[in-house]
Amino acid sequence: MTVLVYLIxxxxxxxxxxxxxxxxxxxSGQFDDMEGAANRILFDEDDGPIPPHKPH
Numbered sequence: 606m607t608v609l610v611y612l613i614x615x616x617x618x619x620x621x622x623x624x625x626x627x628x629x630x631x632x633s634g635q636f637d638d639m640e641g642a643a644n645r646i647l648f649d650e651d652d653g654p655i656p657p658h659k660p661h
Contacts (some may be wrong), residue, residue, distance in 0.1 A: 630636070
């Protein structure tokens with residue numbers, strides 16, 4: 606039972622750290638553009654257009 610005296614404050618501190626990290630990520634703009642990063646990985650703009658296929 607004395608273990609709870611240590612575990613409850615540790616759980617509260619970890620919860621506060623997680624809440625602080627979540628609030629920091631909200632303020633830093635981590636969740637502003639949820640679709641953009643998912644779409645940018647699919648399109649590679651560095652290669653340019655694909656050359657047309659030449660018939661043999």
